[in-house]
Amino acid sequence: MKKRLVAALLCLALVLPITLAGAATGVELRFIDVSPSPVRQEYFEKTFAKFQQETGIAVAYESVPWDDAANKLTILGASNQLPDVITTWAGWLGQFTAANWVIPLKDYIAGTEAEYTDTVTKLVWKGENELYGDTYTVPDGMMVKGVFVRKDWAAEEGLELDPAKGWTYTEYFDTVRKLTNPEKNRYGTSFRGARGAFDPLFVYLQTFTGGRAYADDGSALFNSPEATEAYKIWNGLYLDGNAPKDSINWGFIEMVDNFTGGLTGTLINDSEVTATCIANMEDDEWMVMPMPASDVDGQIYNTINSPYAYSISANSQNPDAAWELIQFLTRPDNNIEYCKLTGLIPIKKDVGDDPFYGPDGYYATFMQQLNDPKLVVPCAFGPFSYTDMHQGMMHEEMQKYLLGQQDAEASLGYVAGELENRMKQYLADNPGSAVEQPKSLSD
Amino acid sequence: MGWQIALYILLIVALFVLGIRLLRRYEKKHNKRFQVSRKLEPYLFIMPVLILLLLAFGYPLINSVVMSLQNYKLTQPGNSYFNNFGNFKTLFADRDIGLIIRNSLIYVVASVGMQFLLGMTLALALRRKFKGRGVYQAIVFLPWAFSAFVVGLMFRWSFNGEYGVVNDLLMKLGIITEKIAWLGTPGLSLLVVILAMIWMGVPFFAIMYLAALQSIPEDVYEAADIDGCGAVRRYFAITLPYIKPTVIMTLLLRTIWVFNSFDLIVVITGGGPANHSQTLPSYMYTRAFSGYDFGLASALGVILMVALGLYAVFFLKVTKYNKAGDF
Numbered sequence: 027m028k029k030r031l032v033a034a035l036l037c038l039a040l041v042l043p044i045t046l047a048g049a050a051t052g053v054e055l056r057f058i059d060v061s062p063s064p065v066r067q068e069y070f071e072k073t074f075a076k077f078q079q080e081t082g083i084a085v086a087y088e089s090v091p092w093d094d095a096a097n098k099l100t101i102l103g104a105s106n107q108l109p110d111v112i113t114t115w116a117g118w119l120g121q122f123t124a125a126n127w128v129i130p131l132k133d134y135i136a137g138t139e140a141e142y143t144d145t146v147t148k149l150v151w152k153g154e155n156e157l158y159g160d161t162y163t164v165p166d167g168m169m170v171k172g173v174f175v176r177k178d179w180a181a182e183e184g185l186e187l188d189p190a191k192g193w194t195y196t197e198y199f200d201t202v203r204k205l206t207n208p209e210k211n212r213y214g215t216s217f218r219g220a221r222g223a224f225d226p227l228f229v230y231l232q233t234f235t236g237g238r239a240y241a242d243d244g245s246a247l248f249n250s251p252e253a254t255e256a257y258k259i260w261n262g263l264y265l266d267g268n269a270p271k272d273s274i275n276w277g278f279i280e281m282v283d284n285f286t287g288g289l290t291g292t293l294i295n296d297s298e299v300t301a302t303c304i305a306n307m308e309d310d311e312w313m314v315m316p317m318p319a320s321d322v323d324g325q326i327y328n329t330i331n332s333p334y335a336y337s338i339s340a341n342s343q344n345p346d347a348a349w350e351l352i353q354f355l356t357r358p359d360n361n362i363e364y365c366k367l368t369g370l371i372p373i374k375k376d377v378g379d380d381p382f383y384g385p386d387g388y389y390a391t392f393m394q395q396l397n398d399p400k401l402v403v404p405c406a407f408g409p410f411s412y413t414d415m416h417q418g419m420m421h422e423e424m425q426k427y428l429l430g431q432q433d434a435e436a437s438l439g440y441v442a443g444e445l446e447n448r449m450k451q452y453l454a455d456n457p458g459s460a461v462e463q464p465k466s467l468s469d
Numbered sequence: 470m471g472w473q474i475a476l477y478i479l480l481i482v483a484l485f486v487l488g489i490r491l492l493r494r495y496e497k498k499h500n501k502r503f504q505v506s507r508k509l510e511p512y513l514f515i516m517p518v519l520i521l522l523l524l525a526f527g528y529p530l531i532n533s534v535v536m537s538l539q540n541y542k543l544t545q546p547g548n549s550y551f552n553n554f555g556n557f558k559t560l561f562a563d564r565d566i567g568l569i570i571r572n573s574l575i576y577v578v579a580s581v582g583m584q585f586l587l588g589m590t591l592a593l594a595l596r597r598k599f600k601g602r603g604v605y606q607a608i609v610f611l612p613w614a615f616s617a618f619v620v621g622l623m624f625r626w627s628f629n630g631e632y633g634v635v636n637d638l639l640m641k642l643g644i645i646t647e648k649i650a651w652l653g654t655p656g657l658s659l660l661v662v663i664l665a666m667i668w669m670g671v672p673f674f675a676i677m678y679l680a681a682l683q684s685i686p687e688d689v690y691e692a693a694d695i696d697g698c699g700a701v702r703r704y705f706a707i708t709l710p711y712i713k714p715t716v717i718m719t720l721l722l723r724t725i726w727v728f729n730s731f732d733l734i735v736v737i738t739g740g741g742p743a744n745h746s747q748t749l750p751s752y753m754y755t756r757a758f759s760g761y762d763f764g765l766a767s768a769l770g771v772i773l774m775v776a777l778g779l780y781a782v783f784f785l786k787v788t789k790y791n792k793a794g795d796f
Contacts, residue, residue, distance in 0.1 A: 097758045104543045121544045211631070219653075222742060271650030272630035274742045275658075289631055410543050414760030422565075425743035429655060 166334030167370025237464030588674020621736025
């Protein structure tokens with residue numbers, strides 16, 4: 027009997043510390059990554075282990091492939107099962123805030139704003155406040171668009187491209203045409219004809235409207251006669267054979283693969299593609315030019331956002347612990363490690379002088395754009411939910427124009443009409459609200 | 470949603486309990502054990518499966534009919550309401566619906582038709598023994614074992630306009646001089662999906678028909694030979710009538726399967742360009758999981774269900790299935 031008692035006590039002594047350690051805080055968070063890769067998963071799991079050591083809070087890592095992410099988060103949101111911390115793309119925020127799936131973060135952020143770069147405070151958060159009335163995300167890193175160019179092809183064609191000097195849209199289109207060489211099976215651009223096709227086009231159209239998408243009453247501005255002509259020029263790159271015919275069905279993956287694979291000479295995309303170019307191309311094969319300046323006013327209209335910003339879900343039982351996790355992930359040392367791995371630009375001022383992001387680094391052109399006084403962030407599609415249009419109608423209408431099934435006026439007019447209806451409905455449903463204005467760092 | 474499921478289960482359990490009670494009352498009243506009549510027996514045997522089916526399919530079916538009458542968007546939780554057949558009106562007002570219906574019909578008729586012809590040919594060829602038949606049979610039946618996703622990727626790459634093996638072969642053979650954008654050209658994009666579907670589905674027909682052919686007694690053919698019956702006559706007078714039940718059932722099933730399948734379309738073309746390879750089920754998938762408009766997608770689902778139900782009844786009636794195979 028005595029032996030049994032001693033054995034039981036010994037077992038208890040062994041088990042108790044383990045149990046107590048696990049229940050040190052009693053909190054376990056769920057985190058979902060919407061753009062998983064082995065590199066990202068390794069980073070997050072390592073960082074979560076560090077976080078648990080420091081705080082005692084355990085974090086379970088979950089992920090969903092990017093292509094299914096919007097679906098999965100929507101289903102989780104509708105069934106109140108969203109993880110505590112979710113990685114969120116800016117385009118989903120209209121839907122998420124309207125459905126109350128994420129909580130405002132302004133109170134949590136209060137007092138720490140000065141730690142963040144101007145791009146976060148003056149562009150991302152300012153935009154969220156204008157569109158949704160509060161701050162809902164903390165960026166994971168900053169992403170800005172640029173034009174990836176085949177440096178070797180440009181040299182062969184005698185083109186002198188200087189990132190510091192920049193270029194205009196007219197010069198960019200000329201470059202695309204010159205890089206097209208059917209005999210060598212080369213096309214000037216990685217044209218995007220499928221999902222997401224309207225995004226870079228929308229920015230180009232806004233170079234004719236001063237970065238605005240709507241007038242104050244919600245009427246669409248981006249289908250003006252000048253913008254419609256611009257619509258023809260943009261799509262003319264495809265129609266004139268400067269892009270492969272199959273690119274009418276290209277999305278992100280095909281665009282990037284065909285640029286790094288050697289079929290196309292330019293690619294308009296986010297800074298995150300830099301990591302792919304570094305991995306798959308020689309340094310003397312590629313370079314990054316800034317986004318072209320407007321032919322109208324010389325400003326550089328460029329979207330700046332964070333790809334997978336952190337949000338706290340409304341059904342989180344531990345929002346304070348979730349915030350603690352976000353603070354930990356965005357702590358300068360963790361954030362810079364994350365940004366280097368994923369091709370982003372850090373969000374805290376503390377890390378702004380890292381040589382990796384200096385004038386000789388891969389990100390020099392992107393950093394140059396972020397500090398350019400001519401940089402203007404044009405307006406988004408709107409504060410309403412437009413996911414259905416983004417996944418279908420926007421590129422389908424464009425495809426119909428590319429196939430000659432309708433003219434440019436009808437094609438652009440149909441999309442503009444639908445967006446205008448939604449914008450006006452939003453203004454009517456939200457008295458006191460106003461249309462978004464373009465932003466710049468000098469505002 | 471939870472309470473609806475609970476109510477549904479409760480209803481089925483209540484019906485079951487009521488049935489038992491009525492049975493017991495009958496027994497008490499007549500002072501004898503209930504004897505199951507011969508007529509009732511089959512229904513009692515299928516009862517367990519029927520209850521499972523009602524649970525697994527009945528509830529989602531009823532719910533999708535209800536959803537088809539509602540404004541039901543995942544992005545607007547708590548804002549579902551009956552919208553006066555609004556989903557059906559939206560559906561029929563869609564600018565592309567005519568094109569999508571036409572694509573669906575072409576897709577089904579061409580795929581099933583060619584699968585049937587090739588499957589039958591293959592089965593007839595494999596009926597007689599020859600050297601290496603086993604190996605040949607294994608190879609031609611292989612596509613049936615592949616997942617639609619893998620087949621989709623194979624065809625997507627094979628018909629890639631720039632790097633695809635198809636263009637390369639056609640150019641080397643001198644059939645074409647310029648690369649064809651198979652996946653980016655209206656008509657051709659649907660053709661690629663149809664070819665993939667045919668390639669994948671031929672073994673199903675071949676396997677089914679080969680099994681049916683092997684059950685035809687050899688003496689019937691011998692008698693036909695003695696009577697001087699030719700090959701064509703033999704086929705239409707003996708082979709086809711004997712395997713008619715299999716032919717009808719495979720055609721019916723395969724038509725419904727092909728009509729409902731959208732995986733190949735999603736993987737190969739995504740319905741593009743501009744909906745030129747979109748069919749009704751793939752369009753339903755797009756509306757449900759891209760636009761999150763489950764009301765509209767359910768309306769489309771209900772239409773598909775009714776259409777396929779009518780087709781099945783019509784097909785069985787026309788082909789006189791219940792009389793098929795009687796000799």
